[in-house]
Amino acid sequence: MDLTAVKNYLTDLQQRIVARLAAIDGKAFRSDSWQRPEGGGGESRVIEESGVFERGGVNFSHVMGKSLPPSAAVSRPELAARSWDAMGVSLVLHPRNPYAPTVHMNVRYFVAHPNSRSVPVAAVKPRHEAKQTAMRRTKARRRGAGDEGDKAAGSQAQPLWWFGGGMDLTPYYGYEEDAVHFHRICRDALAPFGADCYPRYKKWCDEYFYLKHRQEPRGIGGIFFDDLNTPDFKTCFALQKSVGDHFLDAYVPILERRKNMRYTERERDWQAYRRGRYVEFNLVYDRGTLFGLQSGGRAEAILMSLPPVVKWRYDWQPAPGSAEAKLYSDFLIGKNWLGTAS
């Protein structure tokens, strides 16, 4: 594991994405550096009330601590006493045009450091497991360590690390060509890492971005992965880089197609109503949001994911057969956008 290499990649990725989005919008992103009293900090790049983006943020953060916050330790109690580093780039873009979808992308890296009073041996994955391919991991296996260079696997001195991330699309009006394009690029990003990688991470995304109390997916999905640490650091880092590097290809063509479409107050109203679901998901379910708020992250940066204007309306349904109703019937259904032979 190499914190510096990951950090350099992430800060460069943030810069590349911001440069491209600013060129599309025509307005510069504001930049805010911040520090966290307990250690670390970040840089928030934010755009608001602009032509293309009504609100959006592309944030880098690198925070560290002496023990894990509850949201992380609940599924890894043996790690609670470890010091840790967490870093990532997280972005959410809310375009003004209701025909242009909201998008989210995140790549993150987590290390729990060796610590004299920590980790029982059982928490460290046996060597033979670490040699399995990344492609065969299931999300049920949630911890482990493994770096090809490490000779001390199984010892208490082993650092534990993992990558996570993904991207997903949340349209207000559904377009099949957009959904197919987005998923195709997601598949391309994962293709070098095994043919079963995309379908597994696609399914994981559908399961993660799901509003249980509405029994409704947040959007048309994408890919999601977490706890990735096999077969080795190099491969996992390469996978993370591929996901980050494919983001602009996945989103920009869709944004270009939709950002200048004509709309009226009706479409804006629907967009504001549907944005309520985005708020509900992020504040009730999203682990990243809860981790950030619990670990003393910068609230204004974390809550950049919330849309600029949102409406709630009681027990409201779009008229049957309308373009709005089609979002529910044809798009928010966990569909396999690339067909069965994906």
Add this chain to the structure above:
Amino acid sequence: MDLTAVKNYLTDLQQRIVARLAAIDGKAFRSDSWQRPEGGGGESRVIEESGVFERGGVNFSHVMGKSLPPSAAVSRPELAARSWDAMGVSLVLHPRNPYAPTVHMNVRYFVAHPNSRSVPVAAVKPRHEAKQTAMRRTKARRRGAGDEGDKAAGSQAQPLWWFGGGMDLTPYYGYEEDAVHFHRICRDALAPFGADCYPRYKKWCDEYFYLKHRQEPRGIGGIFFDDLNTPDFKTCFALQKSVGDHFLDAYVPILERRKNMRYTERERDWQAYRRGRYVEFNLVYDRGTLFGLQSGGRAEAILMSLPPVVKWRYDWQPAPGSAEAKLYSDFLIGKNWLGTAS
């Protein structure tokens, strides 16, 4: 404990409050009865897009189950296997006029029934503790039973019950006379139950309705209580009734003073921005919301608490010295509105 008496009180309270609010608004509340597949249901009374109320709900629900949902059982693991009844009236009113504050009131009653495979004896409060006055209970003591008519205290056949509730005010523009009036009525409601009751429940309210990630109170407070089951059912029920019965006196005079004040887009914008805090609190912290969503409650009824139009804006502060800035400096400070001799 008497489920029927509590239920009759709650449904009557809902009706009285709705009748008075509808008379003020001039528009009738819509009524939706709903049933829950696992047992129970409720009646939602809702008003939207009206003259005085932009969105509001006065909801009654009575739900039941065979085992406790995680949000309730986490602090009461010994109760997880018990069947239960939960009932309450919960209201949130979002006036259209930004000078009129949002208000929340809730009264609720919970019973965990005797159950052959449940409750260790240690979970039942010893008789001598049950005889302490309600006024001396602290929120750290979170469970117990005690009904003067019960002779079986300490046995496994003991039902556990408790009352909870309160009311709190969330202004967008602060008025000292409103805050003092609201707190005075809260104090009046609790006066028959001991002079130390109001200050304790006032403090509990300030602690509960607090946005940790903003280090900011939700509003100017009010009263909050939970786990109330001493000295006996009759006294606890009387306290709950007094809180419910004082709600209209606490809120209506404030609403009448503010509902016709002139305002511009500036005040509406600030109201929408501040409403974002209301959403953040209810979705991230509120136990009632989480209990409702986890226990299969009706999402549209639970989420009636969310405001109709909300805005988020990055790292925004009102101009120093403005009426908006005064809300932070003079009102969202956990102040003792009735003076030290309250």
